[in-house]
Amino acid sequence: MTPAARVAAAIGILDEIFAGAPAERALTRWARGSRFAGSKDRAAVRDHVFDALRCRSSFGWLGGGETGRAVMIGALRSQGLAPETLFTGEGHAPAPLSAAERAALPDPSEMPRAVARDLPEWIWPLVQQAHGAAADGIAEALRHRAPVFLRVNTRKQGIEAARENLLADNIETRPHPLAQAALEVTANARRVQASAAYRDGLVELQDVGSQALVEALPLPEGGRILDYCAGGGGKSLAMAARVTAEFVAHDASAARMKDLPERAARAGVEIRRATGAELRAGRPFDLVLADVPCSGTGAWRRSPDSKWRFDANALQDLVDVQAGILRSCRDLVSPGGGLAYATCSLLDQENRQQIERFLSENADWHEEKRLSLTPLDGGDGFFLSVLRRKTE
Template structure:
C-alpha cells in the first residue's frame, strides 16, 4: 500500500470507531476485509489510528473536524507533512482538500492548553490536583506511543542470558532502571510472540511499572497468595517467578483468565484459578493483591479510547467498586498478612482517597507503604498501597 492509501484506511477505521466500534475490532475487521494489506501496512495503519486516538482533541482542532479525515489531517499538520501530495484522490488516496479544509489548514491556530495536552476538560482539575507540577509533562507523555517492555522469567534465566538470546533472534533490547526484570524492546518488537524466548516462557510482555509494582510486594517462599483481580494474569506470573508460592488467581470475569493456563504452562508456574465463591474457602492468605478496576488513566498511551470514554458517572461507579473490593477481601488476609491495593490510575480519588476511606472505616489496618509511578518514570502510571492489620 502507498502511504496515501494507508491514510485512507486509517480514516475509514477511525470513522468506524467514532460510530461506536471499539478500536481493536475496527482494526481487525478492516484487516479481514483487506487481505491485500501486508503486515507492514497493518502495523503502519495501527500506528496512525492509535496516534489519532491518543491526540484526538488536538488533532481534531488542527484538522478542523472530529472525524477520521479531520484527525488524520490534524496529525499531518502537527508533523509538518506536505498534505497536498497525499490527498490526491488517486490510487486509493484520500480525496483532495476542499476549499474549507485548505483555508483551515492555512490559518494560524493557537491551541488552548488542555486541547494541546489532549486532556478532557472535566478531568483536568482532578489530574492537576493529583499530579501537581507533573501534570503537563505527564499529559504530554500520554500523547506519545508507549514503549514495549518484556518481563524476564528469572525463575528460568537471568536478564543477561535472555537479552543475549533475544539478540540472536534479531530482537534488540536494553535494561531499564524502573524494574530489575524488565527489558525495553528497541528493535523488531513484532518478532517477539513468534520467537523461541516467548514460546519457551522466558519472557512475557508486561509494562515495566507493572513489574516494579510486583517487585515491591513483600513475597517470601511458602506464602499463600491471592491475585484477586487477576485479569490476564501478568502479575500472577510475575509473582510466581519471584518465589515458590501457593498462588491463586481470581477474576470477576473468568474469561479474562482464559490464557493464564497456557501462559503459566510455558513459564513453568503453578497457578490455581478460583471462582468467586471459592475465594473465602481458601482463606486466609498471606498476601492479597487487588489490582482493582479503575479509570486506566495511567495506561492511556496503550488504551487511548478510555481517556475519551470516561465520564464522571463512570468514575464515581469505579470508586464504589474499588471500595467494595477492599471491604470484601480484607477479611481474607491472615493476621500479620498484607493487603496490597493497586490501580493503573493517576487519579487520587481512585488511589490515596480509597485507602484513606478504608482506613477510616477500619482503623485496625495500617498503611505500611505507598508507591506511585507515572509515565515520567518510564512505564505506565500505577499506584500501590501496602496495608497490614494489627
C-alpha cells in the same frame, strides 16, 4: 498499500470509532474486509489510528474538524507535512483537500493549552489535583506511544542471556532502571511474540511500571498468596517468578483467566484458580493483591480511545466497585497479613482517597508502603498501597 491508501484506511476506521465502535473492533473489522493488506500495512494503519486517538483534540484542531479525515489532515500537519502530498485522490488515496480544508490552516502557536494537552476537559483538574506541577508533563507523555517492555523470567535465565536469545531473532533490548528484570525493546518489537525466547517462556510482555509494582510487594516466601483480580494473570506470573509460594488466582470473569494454565506452564510455575465461593470457604491468605478494575488513566498511551470515552459517571461507578473489592479482600487476609491495593490510575479518587476511606473504616489496619508511578517514570502510571492487618 501506498502510504496514502493507509491514511485513507485510517480515516475510515477513525470515523467508525468516533461513531462509537471500540478501536480494536473497528480495526479487526477493517482487517477482515481488507485481505489485500499485508502485516506491514495492518501495523501502519493501526499506528495511524492509535496516534490519532492519542492526539485527537490537537490533530482535529490542526485539521479544522472532528472527523477522521480532519484528524488525519491534522496528524500530517503536526509532523510538518503538507497533507496535499497524500490527499491526491489518485488510486486509493483520500480525496484532495477542499478549498475550506486548505484555508483551515491554523497557526500552531495559537493552539489553546486545553486542546494541546489532548485530555478531556473534565479530567484535567483531577490530574492536576493528583500531580500538581507534573500534570502537564504527564498529559504530554500520554500523547506519545508507550515503549514495549519485557519481563525476563529470571527463574529460567539471567537478563544478559535473555537479551542474547532475543538478539538471535533480531530483537534489540536494553535494561530499564525501574525494574530489575525489565527490558525495553529498542528494535523489532513486533517480532517478540514469534520469538524463541517468548515461546520458551524466557520473557513475558509486561509494562515496566507493572513490574516495578510487583517488585515492591512484600511477598511472603512459602506463604499463601492470592491474586484477587488476576485477569490474564500477568501479575500472578511476575509474583511467582520472585518467590516460591502457594499461588491462587481469582477473577470475577473466569474467562479472563482461561490462558493462565498455559502461561504458567510456559513459565514453569504453578498457579491454582479459585472461585469466590472457594475463597470464602478456604483458609485466609498471607498476602492478597487487589489489582482492581480502574480508569486505566495511567495506561492511556496504550488504549487511547478510553481517554475520550471515559466520563465522571464511569469514574464514580469504578470507585464504588473498587471499595467493594477492598472490603471483600479484607476478609480473606489472615491476622498480620497484607492487602496490596493496586491500580493503573493517575487519579486520587481511585488511589489515595480509597486508601484513606478504607483506613478510616478499618481501625485494625495500617498502611505499610505506597508507590506512585506516572508515565514520566518511563512505564505506565501505577498506584500501590500495601495495607497490613494487625496480628489479632
